[in-house]
Amino acid sequence: MPPLSVSVVVNTCDRASVLEDALRGITALRYAPLEIVVVNGPSLDGTKAVLDRWAGRIKRRDCAERNLSVSRNIGIAAAAGDVVAFLDDDAVPHPDWLSRLLRHYDDPAVAAVGGFTIDNTGRIFQARKTLCDRFGRAFHVSDFFDERPLNRPGSPLYPSLLGTNSTFRRAALRAIGGFDHSFSYLLDETDVCLRLVDAGHRVVYEPTALVFHQFAPSHIRDERRIARTIYPSAVSKAYFVMRHGAPASVTRAAEALDEYRGELLASNLWHQTEQLILPEHRASLDQDLENGIAEGEDRARQRGAAPGGDLVEEAEAEPFRAAERLADRLCICLVSQGWPPRAEAGIARWTESLATGLAARGHQVHVVTRAETAETLRFTDGLWIHAVLPEAHGAEAMMLAHDLPPNIAAWTRRVWREVQAIKAFGLDLLSFPIWDLEGLACLDDPDIAVVMSLHTTYALARPHKPEWLARPLYDHFMVRRMIAAERRALLAAPTLLANSRAIVADIEDTYGIRLTRDRIALAPHGTADLLADAPAPRRRPGFRILFVGRYEPRKGFDLALAAAAAVLREEATVEFRFAGGEIDEEARAVMEATGTSALQDDPRVRFLGVLPRTDLEQAYREADVVLAPSRYESFGLVAIEAMAAGRPVVAVAAGGLAEVVSDGIDGRLVPDGPGAAEGIAVALLGLARDREGCERLAAGARRSFEEKYDMPRMLDVVEAAYRAAVAKRRIGQAA
Incomplete structure (x- = not known):
């Protein structure tokens, strides 16, 4: 029947x-x-x-x-x-x-x-x-x-x-x-x-x-x-x-x-x-x-005793209208401890964009993220959001099985348990970032395809984290343990999703391994169009430079401060905006070390803190140039967000940024090394004094976004990589 x-x-x-x-x-x-x-x-x-x-x-x-x-x-x-x-x-x-x-x-x-x-x-x-x-x-x-x-x-x-x-x-x-x-x-x-x-x-x-x-x-x-x-x-x-x-x-x-x-x-x-x-x-x-x-x-x-129903049939019955079904819909689980708006770091923003885009294409998308207080499961904007808390119970076994620090093991254990529950929804694929190895315990799960996305790792970040190196016990028991676990995961993951060729090369050099190319899918990040339906930037005098990133040395905060001080000495009409961090003890230490504490009192400089997404997008649109002086980025999401707003980027030629920013086309690349701060200052002064040249780079930045970094392109590549991973897993099961 x-x-x-x-x-x-x-x-x-x-x-x-x-x-x-x-x-x-x-x-x-x-x-x-x-x-x-x-x-x-x-x-x-x-x-x-x-x-x-x-x-x-x-x-x-x-x-x-x-x-x-x-x-x-x-x-x-x-x-x-x-x-x-x-x-x-x-x-x-x-x-x-x-x-x-x-x-x-x-x-x-x-x-x-x-x-x-x-x-x-x-x-x-x-x-x-x-x-x-x-x-x-x-x-x-x-x-x-x-x-x-x-x-x-x-x-x-x-x-x-x-x-x-x-x-x-x-x-x-x-x-x-x-x-x-x-x-x-x-x-x-x-x-x-x-x-x-x-x-x-x-x-x-x-x-x-x-x-x-x-x-x-x-x-x-x-x-x-x-x-x-x-x-x-x-x-x-x-x-x-x-x-x-x-x-x-x-x-x-x-x-x-x-x-x-x-x-x-x-x-x-x-x-x-x-x-x-x-x-x-x-x-x-x-x-x-x-x-x-x-x-x-x-x-x-x-x-009284009259029958209880009041149904009135329609005079002309409309035929059955079958709802559309997507036969090739995937059930995908993405893992990210951070999730906007509570967290606006690169992985969190990328995961949100990916999840939203895949759901809009008809896939069933679950996101496992960290809860603030109580655990919840909600369906919102087409996404199943599983907010969970680290789980100490069972973490000991996870520590022993994977040689993980206790805090990482507690989170990994909880992610693993939630993934088992999501299987009841018909889960096809799990995708998690290499940072903190959130889905490590699922790498050998025979029921689902597993993808690990490549971002900055502990090993790549360690040279730029003086606070880690200043704590020998933390470096030994946390950082070095994570680096060893990262290496094992890199060798075991069936599919690796890379956002740049640079991250693959840097990982191979740093860990001393060779990643077989049949396991790697290259998917440059994409971002939303910041000029679509956006209010026009407010007209204003002067020349505005925007830094976006945490106020720490790895993000080049010290380089940005030193360059700002040098530029402001030369050009009175230039102003700086710093977004993405807070002026805390660490940030003040960086200012003291660079001799730039006076910038806090300069009326041409404003420290905006961590901005809500809509305010940050407006800050991009109102800037003349965006500064991305990170000492290491696996890709450089800030750069393509600037391009999406039609703004040129000045970046240090390190990691993925050297691959994203094209010198002379959509921005300026400054050589990495001891003279980076001076090189940044020279590049910024050149753009401030050559407005026509700056506008040409701005137009080039917009073209780069439209041709390489818009959201549909990223979704096309990631979706294809996920389908290939699921197909490979099914072939393996059949064999």
Whole structure:
């Protein structure tokens, strides 16, 4: 038999900020055939613009009121699938969600199947197996509880599904009349489950069918999950109790409503006592409660014994619209301890650009990064972000197996464990940077392809880190151990992703090894276009030079300071901006050593600190020249960001920078060595005094970006390298 077709219905209102992620999550489902139906309430935000972007890929319907049951019925009427699945607009399904739910429909008695739901932390269950009684009270039971015997008409307890993780046979929904419009919020799906059970159908749970409910504020609850109003839920509760509980016992129905009233009044008082709400807010909620209960009771009396569903079929049914599926989609995990905006270092920015670009091309992308406090898993902007903490438990074995320092072993252990969990999403490939060897424990994983990207290593950084060399014990137990581990990883990694030819040559020379070229994929970095839709730079007098980098010797901070002092002595109209670091004890020591402490008081010099990304991009656009005097860079991301803003670069001819910057075309290269500071000053003075020549280099910088370093080019090469790595692994498995 052909597989059942599924209509996934998303009911939304004023949730533009999260709706697109819900839709992206649905398109990542490993199930077909499916269609997507979106029912938009009276939204006032950007929801229409989101749906316009999805035109042709989804069915769109409108709901004129903020009533979830009305919206659900509109979705059912538009659905053409055998099964109707409901997903909230702030939720994302696991890729196997439908596959695991749909197998239960092999039993013709089953009319509804739901899974387990994980809350906004991505780590804690919001709902698992739940039973309800006929007074709308919920009871959470063991995951091993067998709910099937409760599926009998008239049962006092019955399985009740959570709306955001529920599926129903469309024929069964139509037979009971769909949803009851009196349930505008709360107990709507509970009412449907009860009516299905009473009609002789079965409602069952599938624990492995997961939905991640991320939570977004609404007209009902604010961002703290505190009620703005409880009127709709009070109406639903009273209506449910009087419709389903009162026929069996009016006395018990009254007791249930008194119990409900007492719980909510106590909750409102607690929120006021804890100063989470004002007295006026509490009074409003209390009044909502009384008014809602009265309205619910009145609606139940008016409804009487009439059937509970209000579904109205569409006059002309629209055919099933199958969602597009990408047959060659990869599931990719990228590892980077840093992640913007919290971290803006080169690897963090590169990983973010790569992740975002690959997700936009339809790949399922997971990012493992370091959490600030608690661990979380969230789906945002098309990316699964796994924020985790180093794990001391088990780190000893990692230390022994790979001879790693304790802190590195604790992080590597946690990365390894998270990668094992991500395999449940169908993981094809893991990519991690050589710095800190974050994915080292996965190098020999037989289930996935593994790529290690080449950046500055401990061995390449060590000559430019005087603070390391000044601490012999740290150098011995940390740095030299990491260098030895790096060498082993370089020899073992099945695929190496290099951002420049220079990094490959420098690694081979430094470690005394030969890297076979069939393991290397050369993928120069790309960056976003900083002139696309950007505000025009503000016109100003003078000549501005921008340094971007940490305030440390490896980034050439001392060279930049010395060159700045020399230039300012010669040209009064020149100004300097330093971005990317803080004036801390280390930076002050560099200033003292170079005799440039007076620059802090020079009005032509400003130390901007670590700038937010948008401010940094504007700083690039407002500069005349960007200074990149690093003593070692595996590539030189700052240089291509400058080029993306159409700004020439003055750089030291070391490492990858000598490969990225073309002297006389898009910038100036200064020989590395003792006279580097003087050479930088001469180059900067030359550009400040030759504005026409500077503009020619600026135009050349822009051409270099467009021809070599734009984002699509980088993504093309990296995507091809990842596909090749996956193919090689599959060939190896087959052999």
